[in-house]
Amino acid sequence: MIKDMFDKQVIELKKLWGNKRQLLFQLLNLAMIVFSALMIWKGLMFMTKSESPVVVVLSGSMEPAFQRGDILFLNNAVEEVGVGDVVVFKIKDRDIPIVHRILKVHEDENGKVELLTKGDNNRVDDRGLYAPGQLWLEREDILGKATGTLRYVGMVTIALNDYPVLKYVLVGMMGLFVLTSKEG
Amino acid sequence: MHTIWVRLNAVVFFGLTVLLGLSCLAAVSKIGHSYYHQPVIHKLELKTLKSLKSHGGVDRALLSFDIHADMEPAFHWNVKQLFVYVVASYETDSKKVNQVVIWDKIVEAIDPVKEIKQENVFVKYALVDQGDELRGKDVQLQLMWDHMPITGFLYMGEQPKDTMTQFTLPSEYQ
Numbered sequence: 001m002i003k004d005m006f007d008k009q010v011i012e013l014k015k016l017w018g019n020k021r022q023l024l025f026q027l028l029n030l031a032m033i034v035f036s037a038l039m040i041w042k043g044l045m046f047m048t049k050s051e052s053p054v055v056v057v058l059s060g061s062m063e064p065a066f067q068r069g070d071i072l073f074l075n076n077a078v079e080e081v082g083v084g085d086v087v088v089f090k091i092k093d094r095d096i097p098i099v100h101r102i103l104k105v106h107e108d109e110n111g112k113v114e115l116l117t118k119g120d121n122n123r124v125d126d127r128g129l130y131a132p133g134q135l136w137l138e139r140e141d142i143l144g145k146a147t148g149t150l151r152y153v154g155m156v157t158i159a160l161n162d163y164p165v166l167k168y169v170l171v172g173m174m175g176l177f178v179l180t181s182k183e184g
Numbered sequence: 185m186h187t188i189w190v191r192l193n194a195v196v197f198f199g200l201t202v203l204l205g206l207s208c209l210a211a212v213s214k215i216g217h218s219y220y221h222q223p224v225i226h227k228l229e230l231k232t233l234k235s236l237k238s239h240g241g242v243d244r245a246l247l248s249f250d251i252h253a254d255m256e257p258a259f260h261w262n263v264k265q266l267f268v269y270v271v272a273s274y275e276t277d278s279k280k281v282n283q284v285v286i287w288d289k290i291v292e293a294i295d296p297v298k299e300i301k302q303e304n305v306f307v308k309y310a311l312v313d314q315g316d317e318l319r320g321k322d323v324q325l326q327l328m329w330d331h332m333p334i335t336g337f338l339y340m341g342e343q344p345k346d347t348m349t350q351f352t353l354p355s356e357y358q
Binding site: 008103146177 | 292
């Protein structure tokens with residue numbers, strides 16, 4: 001059955017190759033989808049002033065508030081982050097940002113803040129996770145404050161990360177469908 | 185045109201759209217809830233100050249407090265848990281804002297009792313200053329809570345300023 005369907009797709013593709021005008025139309029369609037997604041992402045980046053407006057929770061350190069696979073919407077347009085806020089921050093020389101809660105805030109007259117964070121589910125604060133010798137986070141280290149959450153959606157991302165092959169399969173399939181699907 | 189793939193695609197896509205729509209509805213369904221339903225904070229005040237010492241150049245105070253708060257009103261069907269925490273805030277010469285969480289507790293929606301009534305609670309995190317400026321400072325205690333939704337927005341609540349209590353730390357180490 002699968003083979004049958006696969007053959008059908010191949011036939012569709014061959015037909016498409018024959019009809020250059022149709023091919024062009026479908027390619028444009030594909031490009032539009034890709035660029036719409038890109039535009040939405042960049043638009044979100046602009047509005048939230050965050051370099052990654054949506055993140056996936058990868059660890060259980062914030063359980064039971066957030067589980068692995070939840071996605072968080074970040075906002076970095078807020079000037080102040082306060083104690084108790086859930087923030088995503090980046091540590092120098094570490095690729096993966098961390099989602100934790102602010103435990104301490106110290107701010108001087110010039111508005112320079114120093115922060116200490118901790119995961120709800122961790123026993124100790126995050127000093128051990130920071131760069132060697134680093135005692136405090138600063139405002140620039142914060143990628144954004146978590147403002148909303150959506151469950152399970154991030155599971156897809158986790159699966160894609162764990163099995164990179166899936167990425168190509170998924171993208172390939174989507175591309176194929178957009179190319180071969182016909183309007184009305 | 186009517187292959188199984190197209191149909192599958194349509195069903196999955198429509199299903200996801202509906203889920204997303206429902207999530208959005210869930211998120212907005214309780215806007216304004218906290219305006220009418222505030223937790224009742226009966227008491228949050230210092231019980232005893234155990235010590236105020238210098239630890240390797242930074243001041244550290246250990247204390248215990250009494251707390252009595254009913255968090256039930258803050259819950260609605262889209263709140264999975266409340267992250268309840270006690271913040272000690274004070275002002276020093278070098279830092280204008282100092283906020284330190286000294287205690288926290290997670291109250292889950294499935295917990296049968298959502299009232300926090302404990303006496304002589306020892307701090308979970310010591311009140312540690314960044315420097316050595318804790319002596320003789322006024323410290324305010326405030327209860328705050330963060331609503332963690334099943335899906336939707338995170339938002340904070342805090343004890344009204346006029347019901348907050350404060351205490352003064354001794355001017356000498358003890």
